[in-house]
């Protein structure tokens with residue numbers, strides 16, 4: 001078993017990182033080379049803006065290269081909850097922004113010729129308990145009435161053609177959802193950004209920032225550059241570089257680890273017995289699972305095996321054992337199957353689990369996707385490019401309040417307590 005991301009391991013590597021020292025003057029400097037940062041950089045570079053991208057590790061080192069590969073449409077919350085929290089107008093606009101993000105990914109793929117196995121698979125939100133059915137069905141009906149008629153309710157009997165498991169009691173189907181190979185999309189985005197004129201430095205942590213007369217100076221161990229505007233696209237990884245000038249975000253982003261396993265490729269007979277519908281699947285428990293097939297028919301299954309802010313090889317391997325047990329509970333016929341990959345990564349949560357984008361502390365930012373950002377990061381990245389060019393009207397999150405979390409400074413000490421609370425809620429639901 002490799003303790004590595006399947007997406008990293010099976011995508012062509014981005015070979016173009018700039019080898020020289022960090023120097024020069026740029027219109028815009030982007031910190032972070034995930035989907036958000038690269039989409040901002042690509043759009044800016046295409047419009048002739050001189051743009052630099054700096055990543056502490058490598059292209060896709062963060063959540064963008066470590067996720068479950070689901071491009072699920074609509075908000076992750078119950079739509080009624082989103083309306084209650086955001087108001088009807090903003091909830092609808094945000095739901096539609098997620099949908100538009102998937103269309104935008106398709107556009108980027110077509111414009112740049114990125115071969116990344118994109119497919120409109122549809123998503124199933126699966127009821128893990130009989131008591132979850134009524135709530136899920138009411139949510140789907142509300143969505144169908146108000147914002148997305150391309151959804152349907154599937155009864156337990158309808159699931160036979162979708163999923164080879166007796167563990168579920170019905171499901172909401174969202175037909176607009178999609179899947180792709182996340183690593184191939186990342187490499188394609190980085191190549192395209194560079195082709196359009198962006199300069200990308202990997203292994204280059206931004207460790208300091210100083211206000212100058214006409215903008216900012218960013219400091220790294222490889223040198224300094226000047227920029228009129230700085231974009232922070234560091235998401236859940238905002239606390240990974242000690243001393244980085246991202247304190248504003250470290251007080252707001254709750255970084256939490258999520259973990260994934262990928263089996264060996266399933267045979268045709270195993271695919272038919274496991275995932276005949278070949279959609280993205282998410283279960284309805286708070287501490288639940290998400291799974292799909294890879295382009296080469298591995299079952300990729302993730303979940304919050306532990307409530308911790310640590311993803312390293314020891315923690316990932318330990319979590320892999322929990323995930324194997326969860327997989328075997330859902331698909332008993334896969335018991336004992338070889339696990340070829342096991343990895344983890346950090347998701348960046350906000351307290352209300354809605355993302356944020358705007359300007360603060362002298363930077364433009366977009367983050368807080370709360371585990372549901374593989375799609376929205378393409379739209380928000382482009383929104384950040386618009387903001388850098390002085391345009392605010394494309395931001396679906398414009399003006400949303402984002403208070404600091406009390407006593408948070410990069411280390412979410414309260415995660416084990418949150419884990420106990422969510423497990424208890426699942427047991428009682």
Ligand SMILES: Cc1cc2nc3c(=O)[nH]c(=O)nc-3n(C[C@H](O)[C@H](O)[C@H](O)COP(=O)(O)OP(=O)(O)OC[C@H]3O[C@@H](n4cnc5c(N)ncnc54)[C@H](O)[C@@H]3O)c2cc1C
Nearest residue numbers: 032034035036056062063064067068070206244345373374
């Ligand atoms: C295990 C897991 C499963 C997930 N599954 C899904 C899913 O199936 N569907 C979905 O929609 N979403 C999913 N997500 C969430 C999704 O992957 C993220 O929302 C999205 O990738 C965020 O992209 P980003 O570009 O904003 O941030 P990231 O991809 O995290 O990039 C941030 C980058 O900033 C860099 N950085 C940080 N600090 C500095 C610094 N000081 N200097 C320079 N660089 C710095 C990091 O090295 C990193 O590369 C998952 C996330 C994880 C971890």
